Amino acid sequence: MIIKTRSESAELMLLRSLSIRMSLSEKERSNFLNLEKGFKGEQQFDKWFETNFSNEGLILNDLLLESNNTIFQIDSLLITSDVVYLLEIKNYEGDFYRDGDRWCTLSGNEIKNPLLQLKRSESLFRRLLQDFGYKISVEANLIFINPEFFLYQAPLNPSIIFPSQLNRFMDKLNKKSTNLKDRHQKLAKHLVSIKLKDSPYTRLPDYCxxxxxxxxxxxxxxxxxxxxxxxxxxxxxxxxxxxxxxxxxxxxxxxxxxxxxxxxxxxxxxxxxxxxxxxxxxxxxxxxxxxxxxxxxxxxxxxxxxxxxxx
Ligand SMILES: [Zn+2]
Structure with missing residues (x-):
């Protein structure tokens, strides 16, 4: 059951409009294209999830939360009876490689290490649950939704779900025996009630x-x-x-x-x-x-x- 649907962030909507009506700097344009691509990936994930998930669960999409005075974003959250799945969705396309903690495109451009991002959100989210007194385990997964993504020297890390592993990941979710209670609904409602509207850190181009x-x-x-x-x-x-x-x-x-x-x-x-x-x-x-x-x-x-x- 979807408790919170996904919508474009205010930043993406503004940048989309500005990109049509004025010329953006190279940096602004690349930020806009990244946001647009990320959002498309999330929509693709939603469609895949909706079509294939047949189990019981509460789904909350794009939550901006604050924990320990730090703001963090969760792409999708799935609440089942014993585990909350925190899902970080990436729409990377093409060939990438990993060198230690560095993740790069084959042409050598370094990108933010998505595993570190995932670990950060996971620990902030655990802390948030703990602060509010919820006792439920958290499993964090990094989901690569684009079938055209490939990572050389991929780490052996079960929290990463590559495109060729999506079906098995879904099988695992569908086979879980789960029995949602009032406390799960309460948790979902609580998270929706404390979510932030817009990130204060977005930097928009100057325009008049x-x-x-x-x-x-x-x-x-x-x-x-x-x-x-x-x-x-x-x-x-x-x-x-x-x-x-x-x-x-x-x-x-x-x-x-x-x-x-x-x-x-x-x-x-x-x-x-x-x-x-x-x-x-x-x-x-x-x-x-x-x-x-x-x-x-x-x-x-x-x-x-x-x-x-x-x-
Ligand atoms: Zn047209």
């Missing part, structure tokens, strides 16, 4: 409104759509063919705008400029008034979403 390119982005290929004709009911991306209802595309753009500029007011004029290419303000006004709450009257009025976005 004037510098960003305006227009509606395509949800299919993450580029700005050219020559949109909002008189049609459907917007079609000329690059990838993705189709979206006009109201849905506009509301997505409004959410993007308010994510990038939480302090700016949503008005027909600002959104008209933001969604560059929409032919008439009338269309826009209709969509905004049907889907958002209008605050105030006349010129100083602005819109807000009916309710906060679920997280």
């Amino acid at each position: 409104y004037d510098q960003l390119e305006k227009g509606i982005s395509c949800g299919g290929c993450n580029t700005l759509m050219d020559d949109i004709d909002a008189k049609e009911e459907i917007l079609e991306c000329k690059k990838c063919g993705n189709k979206e209802d006009v109201p849905a595309a506009i509301l997505r753009s409004v959410r993007e705008f308010s994510m990038l500029f939480p302090d700016k007011k949503i008005t027909t004029n600002t959104i008209y400029e933001w969604c560059k290419g929409i032919r008439t303000k009338r269309t826009l006004q209709r969509i905004l008034s049907q889907n958002l709450n209008l605050i105030g009257f006349g010129r100083p009025s602005f819109y807000i979403f009916f309710q906060a976005k679920p997280d």
Whole structure:
């Protein structure tokens, strides 16, 4: 049973939007691509897990927690009756090698040692359980989800699950006899209640409104759509063919705008400029008034979403 679903981090969503609307430095771009790739891997893991896991268990995805004054991230947690599995998911692709504690791509670029990352999360998580008085064992696994990953000189370490071992790992989970009780539910709810929203350590590029390119982005290929004709009911991306209802595309753009500029007011004029290419303000006004709450009257009025976005 999924107790907490996965969603993109605020950092990834912001970087995705900025990457479409401004040029990122090489470092920012590589951070963005890493986050995007990591998220795709996690989604792939979720799909694989959902299809194959047939046992009883509580699943909590992407938890940002704090223990011992340190913030750490858990990609997936599976609570069974006697063991909590802490799963770190990696979407590495291509050939890598290990030299002692150093992990490198074959071209020689050193990456963060994922085993050390796993050990750190594991010990912080054990400490957290201990601090709250939970007595349950923890097993941490490093899961390489991408079938195109290969590691030369791999360590003999049973906590690593390589792509060719995924099926056997799942068999092991499915064969466990498990009997969930109230205390397991309590633990799951407790973890959700103490999770942090966003990491305070994310470093975003500097950006301002004037510098960003305006227009509606395509949800299919993450580029700005050219020559949109909002008189049609459907917007079609000329690059990838993705189709979206006009109201849905506009509301997505409004959410993007308010994510990038939480302090700016949503008005027909600002959104008209933001969604560059929409032919008439009338269309826009209709969509905004049907889907958002209008605050105030006349010129100083602005819109807000009916309710906060679920997280
Ligand atoms: Zn597209």
